[in-house]
Amino acid sequence: MTSLGSSSSSATEYTVRVPKNTSKKYNIMAFNSGDRVNCSTWTQARMERDMSARRIYGEEETQEGAAGSEFGKKQREEARRKKFGIVTREFKVEDQPWILKVNGKAGKRFKGQKKGGVTENASYYIFTQCPDGAFEAFPVHGWYNFTPLAKHRTLTAEEAEEEWGRRNKVVNHFSIMLQRRFREQERGEDDEDEGEKSGKKKKKGGGRGGDLRIHDLEDDLEMSSDDSDSSMGDDGESKTKAKKPTGKGKGKKKRKSNEHEALEDSDDGDYEGLEVDYMSDESSSDDEPEKGKPSKGEDLPKGIDEASESEEESEEEKQNEEEAKEEEEEEEGKKTPVQVEKKKKKDSSGESDSSDDSDIEGETASALFMKKRTPPKRGGGRGSAGSSRTGSRPGTPSIDSASTSNTLRAAASKLEQGKRQPQPATDSPAAKRLKMEPSSQSPAPSGKSTPQPPSGKSTPSSSDVQLTEEAVRRYLIRKPMTTKDLLKKFQTKRTGLSSEQTVNVLAQILKRLNPERKNVNDKMHFYLTE
Amino acid sequence: MSDKTEVNLTGVKQSKGLWLVKVPKYLSQQWDKAREKGEVGKITIGKKQGKTEVRFSLNEELTALGAVGEMDASLQVPKDHPFTMHAVGGQTMAVFSQSDTDEISLEGTVVHRAECRPVVDDNYMKLKKLQIKESTKPQRLSQQLERAITTVFKPVANHDFNVEYEKKKKSEGKMVRAERQVVLDMLFSAFEKHQYYNIKDLVDITKQPVTYLKELMREIGTYNSKGAHKSTWELKPEYRHYQSAEEEEEMQTA
Numbered sequence: 001m002t003s004l005g006s007s008s009s010s011a012t013e014y015t016v017r018v019p020k021n022t023s024k025k026y027n028i029m030a031f032n033s034g035d036r037v038n039c040s041t042w043t044q045a046r047m048e049r050d051m052s053a054r055r056i057y058g059e060e061e062t063q064e065g066a067a068g069s070e071f072g073k074k075q076r077e078e079a080r081r082k083k084f085g086i087v088t089r090e091f092k093v094e095d096q097p098w099i100l101k102v103n104g105k106a107g108k109r110f111k112g113q114k115k116g117g118v119t120e121n122a123s124y125y126i127f128t129q130c131p132d133g134a135f136e137a138f139p140v141h142g143w144y145n146f147t148p149l150a151k152h153r154t155l156t157a158e159e160a161e162e163e164w165g166r167r168n169k170v171v172n173h174f175s176i177m178l179q180r181r182f183r184e185q186e187r188g189e190d191d192e193d194e195g196e197k198s199g200k201k202k203k204k205g206g207g208r209g210g211d212l213r214i215h216d217l218e219d220d221l222e223m224s225s226d227d228s229d230s231s232m233g234d235d236g237e238s239k240t241k242a243k244k245p246t247g248k249g250k251g252k253k254k255r256k257s258n259e260h261e262a263l264e265d266s267d268d269g270d271y272e273g274l275e276v277d278y279m280s281d282e283s284s285s286d287d288e289p290e291k292g293k294p295s296k297g298e299d300l301p302k303g304i305d306e307a308s309e310s311e312e313e314s315e316e317e318k319q320n321e322e323e324a325k326e327e328e329e330e331e332e333g334k335k336t337p338v339q340v341e342k343k344k345k346k347d348s349s350g351e352s353d354s355s356d357d358s359d360i361e362g363e364t365a366s367a368l369f370m371k372k373r374t375p376p377k378r379g380g381g382r383g384s385a386g387s388s389r390t391g392s393r394p395g396t397p398s399i400d401s402a403s404t405s406n407t408l409r410a411a412a413s414k415l416e417q418g419k420r421q422p423q424p425a426t427d428s429p430a431a432k433r434l435k436m437e438p439s440s441q442s443p444a445p446s447g448k449s450t451p452q453p454p455s456g457k458s459t460p461s462s463s464d465v466q467l468t469e470e471a472v473r474r475y476l477i478r479k480p481m482t483t484k485d486l487l488k489k490f491q492t493k494r495t496g497l498s499s500e501q502t503v504n505v506l507a508q509i510l511k512r513l514n515p516e517r518k519n520v521n522d523k524m525h526f527y528l529t530e
Numbered sequence: 531m532s533d534k535t536e537v538n539l540t541g542v543k544q545s546k547g548l549w550l551v552k553v554p555k556y557l558s559q560q561w562d563k564a565r566e567k568g569e570v571g572k573i574t575i576g577k578k579q580g581k582t583e584v585r586f587s588l589n590e591e592l593t594a595l596g597a598v599g600e601m602d603a604s605l606q607v608p609k610d611h612p613f614t615m616h617a618v619g620g621q622t623m624a625v626f627s628q629s630d631t632d633e634i635s636l637e638g639t640v641v642h643r644a645e646c647r648p649v650v651d652d653n654y655m656k657l658k659k660l661q662i663k664e665s666t667k668p669q670r671l672s673q674q675l676e677r678a679i680t681t682v683f684k685p686v687a688n689h690d691f692n693v694e695y696e697k698k699k700k701s702e703g704k705m706v707r708a709e710r711q712v713v714l715d716m717l718f719s720a721f722e723k724h725q726y727y728n729i730k731d732l733v734d735i736t737k738q739p740v741t742y743l744k745e746l747m748r749e750i751g752t753y754n755s756k757g758a759h760k761s762t763w764e765l766k767p768e769y770r771h772y773q774s775a776e777e778e779e780e781m782q783t784a
Contacts, residue, residue: 011576011588017568018561018584024627026637030551033620039639040545045537047626047634070726100537123558127549128638135573137551139558141628510558 015134016127025141026126029112030101042102050097050111098144109151112144151176212424446496467495467502469509473528476515479526537626538635546638548625551613552645554659560592560607575716586646605657608648615642624724705739713738713746721770726754726762 031037070076081088098112118124124140155163163176170176172357467490475481475489486506492499513528553561561570563732571588593606623640647672648654707713716736720727732743747753 011583013573014573014575015569016571016573018564018570019568020564020566023630024635025629026627027627028640029624029636030625030628031622033622035622037622039542039622039624039636040538042539042542045539045636046534047537048534070722071724071728071731101534123553125551125553125558126637126640127551127644128546137561137570140550381714 016137018137026138027141030145044103046101047098050099054091076234109149110145110146111149115143115145118143253393333414467505472509476526476528480527482523482525531713535634536677541637548638549642549644550640550641560752586611608654610649613646705737707742721765726764728762
């Protein structure tokens with residue numbers, strides 16, 4: 001090694017040697033930068049060729065002399081292939097990928113695929129510095145790109161296709177892998193591993209393996225809404241996370257909450273779309289605009305919902321929705337954007353099942369958005385509250401209550417208010433009751449400030465339709481209508497009344513008219529015959 | 531998938547820093563011509579105004595494009611090659627070597643990447659021109675001939691192949707019907723090996739005339755006209771007793 005000193009630079013010279021007689025073939029093991037592989041942390045490594053492709057190339061040997069074999073079959077097959085020009089590539093061991101196992105059984109696994117075309121136009125050399133200072137250059141024989149292998153269970157292509165088709169129906173995505181494991185267990189494949197893994201997952205899922213057990217879910221429903229509250233906000237993102245099977249500890253919690261969310265969400269979503277909400281929006285415009293964005297968003301879809309609701313909902317459901325609405329209001333603040341969507345999609349859920357396989361997002365409703373029957377427990381639990389509220393129709397529209405802020409406290413106080421003012425329970429059909437109920441609570445807790453001018457509240461402005469007994473009578477004579485239909489006729493914008501007022505007045509009118517009832521399409525219709 | 535080789539991790543443990551250098555083809559060709567000792571040139575690492583500069587200069591004797599030892603003045607491979615160095619940039623690259631005995635050892639990790647570039651001068655341009663000319667030459671060439679080729683395909687009275695065939699036929703003679711039982715034995719042993727046979731193959735095996743064979747087969751076997759094993763003969767069910775691995779056929783006397 002000679003060192004040269006020169007004026008502006010200092011240079012050291014080293015000789016380069018290209019050893020001739022190396023028995024070793026050098027290869028490059030390239031990792032992806034994102035994988036953050038640090039070779040110095042490896043304590044132990046094993047590497048072997050991945051020979052799984054051999055059976056594709058090698059002909060399947062039917063046993064000589066076994067039943068079903070033909071004389072000279074091989075030759076015939078070969079001749080046939082040649083005739084058709086089918087050229088099968090030779091199976092070269094050199095080109096097979098490597099399987100690298102680091103740190104034993106619990107460590108990482110990598111698959112190294114050979115990169116082609118490396119030695120075609122330029123040659124790569126590895127320069128190492130020897131102890132004597134000279135460089136030695138070794139030619140690179142091959143280049144392998146090593147990628148980490150997933151250790152968790154993955155779905156096969158067919159299964160993945162299947163699940164994709166069902167993605168809108170399936171609520172709990174974590175269960176997909178569990179069920180797969182169950183299936184495998186039954187088939188008796190690879191038992192210990194499976195059992196371990198499924199056991200782990202079961203523990204983590206907190207008995208989520210009881211996907212097969214329905215009552216599990218119902219148990220969860222009983223859990224306080226607080227639980228779901230905390231994770232409500234993460235609704236969107238947790239769902240995407242759910243799909244990654246790597247979610248373990250986190251996954252567990254989110255899994256649970258997902259289920260709650262899912263069910264409760266859908267329940268709440270159902271109850272949201274009450275016509276009363278729409279009316280209440282009007283009244284709440286008097287309030288300070290509380291939640292600007294989320295509530296605004298809710299107005300429009302609510303309106304749409306209202307329009308389509310008369311076709312769908314039964315009054316029974318309405319009642320249940322009412323009761324659960326209370327709960328929903330509590331959670332309002334945290335999940336309004338989700339609710340917006342839900343309302344939109346609620347009614348389309350029925351029709352959209354057929355378009356399962358379409359990839360268009362947002363059009364088909366997810367199971368989360370589907371209307372679900374209220375679990376009886378909840379209905380029962382709320383029943384008492386509801387009935388107390390039923391009788392709590394305030395004489396005057398509770399404008400004051402409307403002005404309270406959208407908080408749990410507000411809702412609770414509302415309830416109390418309602419209870420404190422017992423009203424003669426009307427013997428009118430449930431519809432009326434429902435209307436009255438939300439009217440008492442809806443204004444404030446819903447906290448929806450509407451962009452509509454507050455003026456409409458005080459005095460009926462000049463409009464086409466007046467909410468009079470005469471008008472109602474006219475309608476009912478013409479054809480049977482549900483309460484919702486009637487309400488639609490007397491839209492708050494036109495009558496100038498607040499939604500609450502409309503409801504009250506309409507109820508009174510109906511009481512006076514005492515129309516006859518008829519059940520059409522499971523809905524209670526009123527009509528008069530005169 | 532049978533042999534799992536334990537990877538020797540000593541190289542990586544020592545954290546030997548390796549350089550991955552991309553070298554042009556002609557240069558590597560010259561290096562192949564190096565002598566036994568393997569010295570091909572010198573590397574100069576210097577700091578020029580703060581920047582690290584690496585240059586490689588080829589040994590004098592290797593600059594000739596021709597065989598070693600010749601000083602062919604016509605074309606010379608450039609001598610001077612500055613290296614362009616890059617940092618590895620996040621991507622981990624390790625070097626593993628495989629010996630003849632299939633032992634794998636991890637030599638180290640790459641710390642620098644470099645490209646060996648020649649200094650571009652007239653000489654280099656000429657070299658490149660030569661290379662391009664060679665690479666653009668088509669692999670196959672059409673050549674016009676002046677005179678027709680008369681050495682092949684001469685008319686022949688009887689082709690060699692045919693002559694041989696006839697001789698063989700004559701020597702073997704016509705196929706003679708052997709004893710019935712003997713032939714049956716032969717057939718059964720054949721069917722022990724495979725289930726389905728073509729009549730031609732059976733003729734080949736037993737060396738019996740076709741009609742005789744067919745008669746026998748009609749007795750003990752059936753003909754598949756349809757299905758996967760088309761136009762093949764197989765033994766009748768009562769005669770066969772195929773088991774999974776080996777066969778024990780039960781012969782029933784005719």
